[in-house]
Amino acid sequence: xxxxxxxxxxxxxxxxxxxxxxxxxxxxxxxxxxxxxxxxxxxxxxxxxxxxxxxxxxxxxxxxxxxxxxxxxxxxxxxxxxxxxxxxxxxxxxxxxxxxxxxxxxxxxxxxxxxxxxxxxxxxxxxxxxxxxxxxxxxxxxxxxxxxxxxxxxxxxxxxxxxxxxxxxxxxxxxxxxxxxxxxxxxxxxxxxxxxxxxxxxxxxxxxxxxxxxxxxxxxxxxxxxxxxxxxxxxxxxxxxxxxxxxxxxxxxxxxxxxxxxxxxxxxxxxxxxxxxxxxxxxxxxxxxxxxxxxxxxxxxxxxxxxxxxxxxxxxxxxxxxxxxxxxxxxxxxxxxxxxxxxxxxxxxxxxxxxxxxxxxxxxxxxxxxxxxxxxxxxxxxxxxxxxxxxxxxxxxxxxxxxxxxxxxxxxxxxxxxxxxxxxxxxxxxxxxxxxxxxxxxxxxxxx
Amino acid sequence: xxxxxxxxxxxxxxxxxxxxxxxxxxxxxxxxxxxxxxxxxxxxxxxxxxxxxxxxxxxxxxxxxxxxxxxxxxxxxxxxxxxxxxxxxxxxxxxxxxxxxxxxxxxxxxxxxxxxxxxxxxxxxxxxxxxxxxxxxxxxxxxxxxxxxxxxxxxxxxxxxxxxxxxxxxxxxxxxxxxxxxxxxxxxxxxxxxxxxxxxxxxxxxxxxxxxxxxxxxxxxxxxxxxxxxxxxxxxxxxxxxxxxxxxxxxxxxxxxxxxxxxxxxxxxxxxxxxxxxxxxxxxxxxxxxxxxxxxxxxxxxxxxxxxxxxxxxxxxxxxxxxxxxxxxxxxxxxxxxxxxxxxxxxxxxxxxxxxxxxxxxxxxxxxxxxxxxxxxxxxxxxxxxxxxxxxxxxxxxxxxxxxxxxxxxxxxxxxxxxxxxxxxxxxxxxxxxxxxxxxxxxxxxxx
Numbered sequence: 001x002x003x004x005x006x007x008x009x010x011x012x013x014x015x016x017x018x019x020x021x022x023x024x025x026x027x028x029x030x031x032x033x034x035x036x037x038x039x040x041x042x043x044x045x046x047x048x049x050x051x052x053x054x055x056x057x058x059x060x061x062x063x064x065x066x067x068x069x070x071x072x073x074x075x076x077x078x079x080x081x082x083x084x085x086x087x088x089x090x091x092x093x094x095x096x097x098x099x100x101x102x103x104x105x106x107x108x109x110x111x112x113x114x115x116x117x118x119x120x121x122x123x124x125x126x127x128x129x130x131x132x133x134x135x136x137x138x139x140x141x142x143x144x145x146x147x148x149x150x151x152x153x154x155x156x157x158x159x160x161x162x163x164x165x166x167x168x169x170x171x172x173x174x175x176x177x178x179x180x181x182x183x184x185x186x187x188x189x190x191x192x193x194x195x196x197x198x199x200x201x202x203x204x205x206x207x208x209x210x211x212x213x214x215x216x217x218x219x220x221x222x223x224x225x226x227x228x229x230x231x232x233x234x235x236x237x238x239x240x241x242x243x244x245x246x247x248x249x250x251x252x253x254x255x256x257x258x259x260x261x262x263x264x265x266x267x268x269x270x271x272x273x274x275x276x277x278x279x280x281x282x283x284x285x286x287x288x289x290x291x292x293x294x295x296x297x298x299x300x301x302x303x304x305x306x307x308x309x310x311x312x313x314x315x316x317x318x319x320x321x322x323x324x325x326x327x328x329x330x331x332x333x334x335x336x337x338x339x340x341x342x343x344x345x346x347x348x349x350x351x352x353x354x355x356x357x358x359x360x361x362x363x364x365x366x367x368x369x370x371x372x373x374x375x376x377x378x379x380x381x382x383x384x385x386x387x388x389x390x391x392x393x394x395x396x397x398x399x400x401x402x403x404x405x406x407x408x409x410x411x412x413x414x415x416x417x418x419x420x421x422x423x424x425x426x427x428x429x430x431x432x433x434x435x436x437x438x439x440x441x442x443x444x445x446x447x448x
Numbered sequence: 449x450x451x452x453x454x455x456x457x458x459x460x461x462x463x464x465x466x467x468x469x470x471x472x473x474x475x476x477x478x479x480x481x482x483x484x485x486x487x488x489x490x491x492x493x494x495x496x497x498x499x500x501x502x503x504x505x506x507x508x509x510x511x512x513x514x515x516x517x518x519x520x521x522x523x524x525x526x527x528x529x530x531x532x533x534x535x536x537x538x539x540x541x542x543x544x545x546x547x548x549x550x551x552x553x554x555x556x557x558x559x560x561x562x563x564x565x566x567x568x569x570x571x572x573x574x575x576x577x578x579x580x581x582x583x584x585x586x587x588x589x590x591x592x593x594x595x596x597x598x599x600x601x602x603x604x605x606x607x608x609x610x611x612x613x614x615x616x617x618x619x620x621x622x623x624x625x626x627x628x629x630x631x632x633x634x635x636x637x638x639x640x641x642x643x644x645x646x647x648x649x650x651x652x653x654x655x656x657x658x659x660x661x662x663x664x665x666x667x668x669x670x671x672x673x674x675x676x677x678x679x680x681x682x683x684x685x686x687x688x689x690x691x692x693x694x695x696x697x698x699x700x701x702x703x704x705x706x707x708x709x710x711x712x713x714x715x716x717x718x719x720x721x722x723x724x725x726x727x728x729x730x731x732x733x734x735x736x737x738x739x740x741x742x743x744x745x746x747x748x749x750x751x752x753x754x755x756x757x758x759x760x761x762x763x764x765x766x767x768x769x770x771x772x773x774x775x776x777x778x779x780x781x782x783x784x785x786x787x788x789x790x791x792x793x794x795x796x797x798x799x800x801x802x803x804x805x806x807x808x809x810x811x812x813x814x815x816x817x818x819x820x821x822x823x824x825x826x827x828x829x830x831x832x833x834x835x836x837x838x839x840x841x842x843x844x845x846x847x848x849x850x851x852x853x854x855x856x857x858x859x860x861x862x863x864x865x866x867x868x869x870x871x872x873x874x875x876x877x878x879x880x881x882x883x884x885x886x887x888x889x890x891x892x893x894x895x896x
Binding site: 032036039040042043045141147148149152153156157158159160161162283285288289300301302304305306307308309310311316317319320321322323324326327328331332333334335336339340341344 | 480487488491493589600605608610731733737752757758765767768769775779781784787788792
């Protein structure tokens with residue numbers, strides 16, 4: 001039941017915020033709330049003040065003074081405190097104290113703002129349902145594409161427009177690596193090391209570079225786009241660690257860039273959610289989103305395409321999104337966390353990936369023997385796969401570990417639109433023929 | 449005084465909408481409200497129904513059935529009707545029935561949604577103040593950049609981030625013309641005729657091509673960005689009708705596109721608002737926004753730059769934005785129309801344009817006599833204007849009416865960053881020297 005009573009009590013008294021997790025985002029949030037306190041009060045007609053905090057270490061220097069706030073060792077105790085009007089969860093992690101404290105806050109009747117995409121991806125539907133049951137708000141603008149207000153746009157900005165497809169660049173680490181590989185001709189490993197040195201990538205980068213972070217964000221967006229339950233385990237995920245300079249270079253010669261995209265769309269038999277490296281035309285808007293920037297494109301029936309681009313991470317940008325949720329709560333707006341009431345969500349029916357239609361980039365290491373190319377081409381023809389380009393050049397070496405370069409040559413095939421299952425079948429036959437070494441590289445092409 | 453009571457009565461009963469003006473947008477809105485009625489009810493928990501309409505002609509075929517709605521000959525009477533909960537003004541025009549009916553609705557205590565940028569540009573501050581005084585809402589998402597939710601983003605999506613600069617492509621007609629001139633090498637007049645044939649431009653295109661439409665939208669954005677009163681009469685405006693193929697071609701050769709931009713920023717001595725053709729680097733995101741698309745970029749202290757791109761016009765896209773305002777009202781959110789209460793707005797102090805700093809593109813018709821180029825270069829040097837490029841090529845003809853081609857040659861100068869006043873002074877001296885014919889073309893360069 002929607003109520004037009006705001007859940008935050010007297011709207012003149014300061015709004016008391018409790019924050020768990022004082023990393024980069026938490027510290028930036030405290031700084032912004034202090035520095036912009038007057039401006040916020042002018043906008044809202046009331047003040048927003050941090051009253052309590054919790055973190056792993058009380059003494060760590062974060063560049064902000066937390067001595068004036070009530071300290072809690074236990075985030076759950078903070079979440080249950082009667083002295084806060086709003087609980088901000090910036091701990092991270094899909095379970096543990098993040099889940100426990102958010103649940104405790106909602107059950108107590110305290111609204112929650114979180115930047116935790118892993119938590120949302122795993123428990124988002126249940127938490128949204130709990131928030132509705134307890135008549136409180138659950139904001140998570142900062143969980144997807146950091147500083148870009150894409151959640152608000154999906155929940156409130158599009159009228160009744162039905163989303164037909166959502167896609168985007170949602171991981172700054174991957175986009176930084178691919179951008180540098182493209183601009184400077186250097187390899188994946190070197191770019192990754194630089195990203196780690198610059199703080200753009202974790203010391204264990206698996207979560208980012210293998211696409212799981214993008215998958216979490218995509219699953220949240222797909223729920224808002226298609227009015228389905230969040231289903232992160234149904235996202236087909238491929239990362240960027242197998243992308244080589246040869247791929248980047250051939251793609252560039254053909255007028256493409258390689259981007260790690262998350263894409264979801266509603267098809268006849270369900271929701272297709274996928275994350276993988278993608279060839280996009282250089283002239284497309286999404287191809288222009290470089291470096292650590294993020295972008296989300298929404299295709300709707302009423303407004304065609306809307307593209308939102310901006311910073312996807314960073315303490316200040318993420319804190320600004322957390323704050324926009326805080327201000328929305330302070331104003332007393334009422335939107336269900338997932339756009340429609342949880343009871344109205346459909347289950348997320350997974351559409352099988354093998355029926356995806358589109359063009360494909362295929363890089364093979366063909367054995368340097370007579371008839372190899374002919375055999376490959378024959379198999380593609382048998383699969384009714386029509387080829388747009390075939391490229392075999394001496395300067396294209398696979399540079400993949402384990403490939404005996406002297407006995408193979410790199411062949412790149414670009415197909416016209418075809419079924420993924422047909423491509424996979426043809427590649428299996430080609431492998432059985434014995435004319436190729438190593439794993440073929442298969443990258444999907446998308447036309448935007 | 450902000451109130452958390454929604455102004456729309458019982459929140460279960462259908463929301464009754466009255467619409468004045470049944471052109472493309474009005475007809476699209478009626479169609480969407482009919483077709484998406486169920487989806488809207490599921491989102492909101494209540495229905496949104498059109499109950500009354502007003503337009504110039506009752507009988508005109510609009511592709512939608514209006515026989516079930518109460519008809520009003522007079523939009524003011526509709527606006528004052530007790531049988532509507534929300535008044536939607538789609539009449540257009542800065543005064544007349546649009547102003548009269550919006551004022552009547554607000555005074556009666558009925559919230560208003562409008563797509564009328566001219567009305568807002570001229571009377572926006574007063575109308576926002578009236579809405580606040582009468583404790584009702586005034587929504588105008590559709591008034592700027594059609595289907596792009598930039599008003600919502602500015603009012604609600606950025607936390608407390610302070611905007612440092614806003615710029616964008618806000619007129620699809622101009623962007624269509626400039627895009628075609630660039631892609632196809634055809635002249636301004638021919639592109640304009642095609643735009644008129646396609647319905648992208650009015651039969652009298654002055655308002656669009658001379659930049660006034662962009663100026664209206666910019667003035668509205670600037671108010672929301674800088675918390676100042678709307679001051680459309682303080683926008684410096686130049687249109688695109690003097691842009692020639694020579695300009696487009698030289699710009700392209702130098703790595704630039706020409707776009708009609710609206711730009712506003714806060715500088716030391718006030719707010720600078722300007723609309724003019726601008727050279728932007730081809731590699732910039734804004735340069736990639738082609739055809740009838742619009743885009744708005746927001747530079748803030750917290751999230752660096754945010755770019756929103758999408759359809760700027762069209763019945764469906766604009767109606768979708770009108771509808772998002774309607775749904776916001778139905779949900780009972782409370783945000784002051786201009787982001788902060790009108791009482792908190794500063795007057796808009798105009799920053800003089802002559803102090804603008806940046807690079808300049810200057811195209812001159814130099815007389816074909818010895819010493820002309822030397823004299824021009826000398827005058828630029830005397831003005832301490834440093835030149836990045838000087839281009840004089842036989843294939844560059846000014847193609848401006850009235851210029852005797854056989855006696856002049858086109859010279860293009862690209863300056864480094866300099867003061868506009870210095871450039872204008874130098875050009876005056878050059879004109880007095882008598883070495884040029886016709887008016888120099890001066891286009892500002894912006895680096896994004």
